[in-house]
Amino acid sequence: MNVKVLLFCLLPAAPVLAQGFAGLGTDAEGFAVPERGRALQFPRDHGAHPDYRIEWWYLTATLQDADGRDYGAQWTLFRSALAPGESEGWDSPQVWMGHAGLTTPDTHFSAERFARGGIGQADVAAAPFAARIDDWHMTSTAPDGADAYSALQIAARDADFGYDLRLEANGPLVLHGQDGYSVKSAAGQASYYYSQPFYSVTGTLDLPGGPVAVTGQGWLDREWSSQPLASDQTGWDWFSIVLEDGHRLMGFQLRGRQTFTAGTWITPQGQATALPDGALSFTPQGTAQVAGRDIPVRWQIDWPEQGLSLQTAPVNPQSWMDLTVSYWEGPIRVTGSHDGRGYLEMTGY
Amino acid sequence: MSLLALKDIHKSFASAEGPVAVLQGVSLAVQAGEVVALTGESGSGKSTLLHIAAGLEPVDAGQVLFGTQDMAALPDAGRAQLRRGTVGLVFQQFNLVPSLSVGANLAFQARLAGKHDAAFCTDLAARLGLADLLSRYPEQLSGGQQQRVAIGRALAARPEVLLADEPTGNLDEATGDAVFALMLELARAQGTGLLLVTHSARLAGQCDHAIHLRNGRLA
């Protein structure tokens, strides 16, 4: 077994992405725990929270080139702590993992980076904001006084692909759940969770065939916690959707003994409505053989109260992040009561 | 007093069917200059008797006397000394030293016994028809030639007693007769006692007397 899997899966602080989720429901020993009612503060909370077990900066972008061809890009930095707190040098308990994905209709690229905290190979600074691991970075290009996330540059690169994207936010930050306190199970596990779903994106993809100029829309998720899942929860299906009328929908279901759903309905102006457990329903519509398993790549999403009925289809059904920690993550097209585009992440299959 | 006397010799060999008595009370004596022929069927014990006389084979009972010297009383070294100086032996086969030339074989026992006489040796070789073969090696000789070397070697040492086991068995009749005659002549001239195993009644007839071995006893 790979040492990195060991580090990321077997340690109590392994990320939610890991399959099996062994040990994730345990109590947060010494770690800070999300509390209802604690107000998020920016720019402080854009930075890292080393007292919490896990945290991520998760950017997805649905992109098109001049010919209208669909692409998707993903840039993620995970933080996982072996113990709460930060210290200098090799003693630092912080471990970092970077994931980069790039999807075209016929190919899916993925790459990963690992780093120890404390030595400068990877870190996240709140102000001026920069998240880095090796030469991958997500850096704020926002003018002074503006929110750090209002303008970003992200870049990642591996042997056979890379991208460099500029993002401009056309709307405010959106807090999920109750002012950013997002419940993750009926038993009350929760995380802090907010997003910037209003990016317009321009940039360049480096593909084996050469550079491709793209434009599109991006969505940044920020989440941190110490006890995100209940012990019986085996995986999740998570959607971020930008509808053509300017509305956004974030919705997910956590699969377990009892399925737990949650979501946020966001108006074009950034007004957020939290959707409680059971408001949304997610129904698999068709599976594909991906990396030797059956994965539901087509979904039906219903929000009966609002008369919302969406069908999703992947740009590339083989959007498999074939990494030390592996999962499905890729751009989708949305049709039905509303048309749109989005990103889908599925774990635990 | 006889040169060699065997008294009441008993000898048996172990076999699969228990001990086989080969000699059952054989007594004989050979005097100086006397030629005794020993005859008997194949397997009657002639060779055994000769081996006993030479001190090669121990006896079960009985005495072997050289003059007054009792063989049984001698240590191994003493018996060897006796074989070296007193007794001459001629076997049917296997009797030459393969690593020595004919000349060296002829002189070997004489030199061992300290009785080497080069002139006598040369003469002997000539009379045995070996003069041209002196530098050859035993393996290069025919059976008859080897036999003559063996006889020559025993004679060259001028032993007091010469024990010969079918010495002419490998020789054609004419050569055999000649060699036999030479042995008789030398034995008589040197006062050697000669005990001689032969199948030939004709040759036995030429001896001073002949004894016949049958069923372990002298007939």
Add this chain to the structure above:
Amino acid sequence: MTLQALLSHWARNKMQLAMLLAGLTLATALWSGVQALNAQARGAYATAAALVSTDGAARLESPSGQLPQALFVELRRAGVLVSPVAEGRFIMGDTRVTLLGIEPLTAPPGTAAALADGDLQGFLSGGGYAHPETVAQIGASDMALTPSQAVPVGTVLVDIGTAQTALGMADQISHLMLTGPAPDAMPEGLRMAQADAGAELDGLTDSFHLNLTAFGALAFAVGLFIVHSAVGLAFEQRRGLFRTLRSLGVPLRSLTLALALELALMALIAGLAGLGLGYVMAAALLPDVAATLRGLYGAPVPGSLQFSPVWALAGLAMAFAGAGLAGGQALWRLWHMPVLAPAQPRAWAIASGRAMRWQVVGALALGALAFVLGVFGSGLFAGFALLAAALLAAALLTPAALALCLRMAARLARAPVVQWFWADSRQNLPRLSLALMALMLALAANIGVGTMVASFRATFIGWLDQRLVAEMTVTPRDAAQARELEAFLTSRVDAVLPLRRVDATLAGQPGAVYAMRDHATFRDNWPLIQAAADSWDRLAGEQGALINEQLARRAGLWPGDRVALPGAGDVAILGVYPDYGNPLAQAIVTEDWFDRLYPDTPTRQLAIRTDDPDATRAALLDEFGLTAQAITDQAQAKALSLAIFERTFLITGALNVLTLSVAALALFATLVTLSGLRLVQLAPLWAMGLTVRQLAGLELARALVLAGLTMVLALPVGLMLAQVLLAVINVQAFGWRLPLQIFPADWARLAFWAGLAMLAASAWPAWRLWRGGGEPLLRVFAYER
């Protein structure tokens, strides 16, 4: 049916069978044992290599040794995939280990495998992984150690942070492993070292393994002599049986097939037994071999043997090949035998006059080949080929030479028994010749290797005395402590001589440049093999460098030539110094120049000259607060060096003894199988008045005389062998050439052992003859009717 008839022969000749099997078993055992040792060592190099690099991946290092950790971060941030390593020697518990600090998240997959099953959190918080043998060696220690077969012996694998703390290398790393593509432009102060540790070890230890293999082959050859003689004799003795079988209508083809089958059966049995024995032998020798490899090359070889099926198959194949080689002649002769060949066992080597002439011709041809190789050949392989040709030539010449000696002795002899003794010995020579050739080979190998080792030892001890003049050496924890130590000591002792070095490629070879302070200690004592005029003054004047013998010989560089030093360009070679026990190239420049060429190179050791080592030691311990482990005194260093030296040749000694034993067994086998034939030859003498005791004594004497003569013949061959080993093989394998010295006492000892071996080999047949009285001899006559 035919096979059954053939096999019945062995039931009646159990001893012969035993010898045949023993010969083949021993040959297989020695060969496969040596192969097992080699395989084990090579496997260990691979483990070591896998731990510190991805398949042959390059590493980035600084010529001056350490790198700042910041450079690692800088490179990663520039997108260069590298992983940091901090390593160093470290005393743990009862032993000294290599502390290998890695960063598990960026390390190549091989490293991860070493950590696969264990407590990772423990690893990151200060735990270590080590080979079970190393764990045992360390005994009690503060570090939590997890046993792992994937870690090379003598290494403790720890997290880089743990290593930095333990080794006093805060924020410093030893080198970087490149885990992705090489950077487009090499960063300042870095260079790429292409070869990984495994390949380097492979190169360095190749000669050692070739040595072992040569020994194994020699032993195998000696073993085959036994098999050949046993098979040949059995063939001769069964001529009658073959004739009978054939006249009964058994086709030649089935008869040959049956004989081949019989041979194969023996090969199978002996091969399996040989494998077992070889395994046991290898397991017994491995600790010494491992110690040698560790001492000489720093190669991490565990001392416990692992079983490999490939090795077993190869060993069996060797047994079959050996049996085929030894029995091929018999099969060939059977194939060509007329139906009514004489059944009489025509003493089988008797057609020996011609055989011996052919042997002489062969010997001359091989001698010529050896000469050509000696004059024109180059390289280790040519060296061994030369040895093989010369040894084989000497072996082939042995019977003829012995025959000549015996003939001359027979000329001089007067007494008939003495004359017979020589003549008989000569006549039996062909039957013994194979065994005597084996003895000759074993003795020559013993003399040659013994002389080489003894010459080496004598030179080595003298050299150690010269080189280890410093009363003590101190190993500082880090550069800062080195500076403090130097300041502390300067007023207290006669001289403090710092040792600094940077790794460098010299004339294309891996090596290092050392700094040497201009001091009388070196001028007066440092031995030089060749020196330019005023070499020390010119060294002090920064006009050139000294290089070690390894570099001089391998690159053909001598005073008057120039060698490129990193950063200094081509510099004049001022002298060549012997440097035994070190496989790498070296150059020495004066300290000031060194510091300008390679600034900030840390001091690794300080050599101390003092009249009062005890007081200095006490001051270092009590006032300075150094740990006792950091101080090595002269006697300790000498003892350590000598111990390494002795261990290096322990395996050689063991193989020597084994080879001699095999030769003794060959003699024993031959003498036993010949004893029946001997009876026929001895019986007439017994009848003519020699006692059995005399005859038995003569048999023993003959064996001793033959052993003695063989020993005398082996002497010049052995010396030639020693000369080749010292002047060709050593130069090629290790890079140093040593003067041949002569140790007659060793020869006497060897002669004694050879005599004893010969006595042992001839004792049993002689004893049987003696104990039997005249009985067995008489039976020779009893067959005549």
